[in-house]
Amino acid sequence: MSTTIICNGTAILPDRLLPDAAVVCRGGKIVTVGPARKVRAPRDAEKIDARGGYISPGFVEMHVHGGDGADFMDGTTDAVRTAIRAHTRHGTTSIFPTTTTGSPAQIDAMLKACAAVQHEWQSTDGARLMGVHFYGPYFAEDKLGAHAAAGRRDPVVAEYREYFSRGIIKIATCAAELPGAADYYRAAKRSGCLVTCGHSNSSWIEMERAFRAGMRHVDHFWCAMSSVPSLIARLGTPMQASMAEFVLAQPEMSTEVIADGHHLSPELLRYALAIKGPKRLCLVTDANRALDMPPGDYRIGPQKDGSLFHSDGLVGRMPNSTALASSIVGMDHMVRTMARATKAPLPDVFRIATLTPAERVGVARKVGSLEKGKCADVLVLNKALAVQRVFIGGTEFRRSP
Numbered sequence: 001m002s003t004t005i006i007c008n009g010t011a012i013l014p015d016r017l018l019p020d021a022a023v024v025c026r027g028g029k030i031v032t033v034g035p036a037r038k039v040r041a042p043r044d045a046e047k048i049d050a051r052g053g054y055i056s057p058g059f060v061e062m063h064v065h066g067g068d069g070a071d072f073m074d075g076t077t078d079a080v081r082t083a084i085r086a087h088t089r090h091g092t093t094s095i096f097p098t099t100t101t102g103s104p105a106q107i108d109a110m111l112k113a114c115a116a117v118q119h120e121w122q123s124t125d126g127a128r129l130m131g132v133h134f135y136g137p138y139f140a141e142d143k144l145g146a147h148a149a150a151g152r153r154d155p156v157v158a159e160y161r162e163y164f165s166r167g168i169i170k171i172a173t174c175a176a177e178l179p180g181a182a183d184y185y186r187a188a189k190r191s192g193c194l195v196t197c198g199h200s201n202s203s204w205i206e207m208e209r210a211f212r213a214g215m216r217h218v219d220h221f222w223c224a225m226s227s228v229p230s231l232i233a234r235l236g237t238p239m240q241a242s243m244a245e246f247v248l249a250q251p252e253m254s255t256e257v258i259a260d261g262h263h264l265s266p267e268l269l270r271y272a273l274a275i276k277g278p279k280r281l282c283l284v285t286d287a288n289r290a291l292d293m294p295p296g297d298y299r300i301g302p303q304k305d306g307s308l309f310h311s312d313g314l315v316g317r318m319p320n321s322t323a324l325a326s327s328i329v330g331m332d333h334m335v336r337t338m339a340r341a342t343k344a345p346l347p348d349v350f351r352i353a354t355l356t357p358a359e360r361v362g363v364a365r366k367v368g369s370l371e372k373g374k375c376a377d378v379l380v381l382n383k384a385l386a387v388q389r390v391f392i393g394g395t396e397f398r399r400s401p
């Protein structure tokens with residue numbers, strides 16, 4: 001069995017930096033992490049030189065729609081593989097492809113394509129498809145954001161039960177105020193999902209009810225969610241506390257931020273990390289098919305009838321409006337933006353892109369940190385945090401197509 005030793009770099013561990021570290025990988029797993037002077041490796045081990053940069057765990061992405069021209073909702077194995085490879089080039093090594101609004105046939109095709117790719121997966125395909133984030137179609141009508149209204153609906157028991165029975169869904173979203181939301185949350189929890197509320201205009205009281213049914217996470221904080229002012233239009237006065245207050249006040253609740261520099265300002269990123277802490281905040285790209293594509297018009301969701309948006313090369317924008325239509329950059333970019341905005345210690349900045357999402361979704365025994373026994377999913381980054389090399393199960397991923 002061949003051994004790889006990654007050295008001459010600072011390892012980013014969940015709780016500290018380890019300078020001049022060595023990470024030894026064998027049989028697809030991490031076997032040792034420690035100071036280079038103490039680590040023993042066989043003579044014939046392949047040596048990977050991190051050139052004085054950083055050695056980190058691969059990123060764990062829990063909310064992502066596509067990349068390199070493909071959206072997971074295109075529903076083909078080609079689209080799934082293309083989008084996954086694109087994100088792998090940006091350092092993602094575990095990924096949860098995410099549904100949008102769409103017809104039952106479109107969601108069925110997406111789930112089937114993801115199951116096929118997961119079944120046939122080998123490390124040369126790129127990031128591990130750890131499961132699906134069943135995100136659309138159970139969104140609130142008044143919080144659809146960029147998603148097409150035609151594919152939205154209230155929870156349909158027979159539909160979601162059948163999807164959950166396939167075993168591939170690991171994250172499940174629904175807007176808390178929809179009829180049947182509590183039953184949906186209970187079913188999602190029973191099938192082992194991280195249960196989340198998103199694209200919702202729900203009140204504190206509705207969030208409390210959802211929490212009792214197992215909801216523990218809110219999608220892209222401050223985006224397509226309720227606020228005190230947004231609830232006036234729905235529930236009148238007196239003004240009511242919203243999803244934002246509930247998430248900030250309830251220590252068990254986690255959430256995620258899109259740190260592309262265009263969705264949220266630096267002080268909002270700082271605030272989210274300060275209030276929720278690195279164990280309850282996750283970085284997500286929420287990236288769409290325009291990632292690594294030239295500026296132009298694209299569709300979010302299915303190529304056939306997803307909603308049109310414009311990529312200006314920085315972010316997705318809805319036509320003729322100031323509204324954003326999700327991000328077009330990878331997790332490496334999010335990590336750099338977060339590091340710059342928060343000035344937080346690097347172990348915290350990396351934790352929210354690796355171990356915290358892995359813990360929240362329940363895959364932290366396998367991935368999410370540089371620890372003995374976990375999958376050898378390892379990144380080599382330079383001092384400016386640009387991804388130089390990506391290893392999946394100890395095998396280097398060829399980043400140039």
Ligand SMILES: [Zn+2]
Nearest residue numbers: 145199220224
């Ligand atoms: Zn969204």
Ligand SMILES: [Zn+2]
Nearest residue numbers: 063065286326
């Ligand atoms: Zn999204």
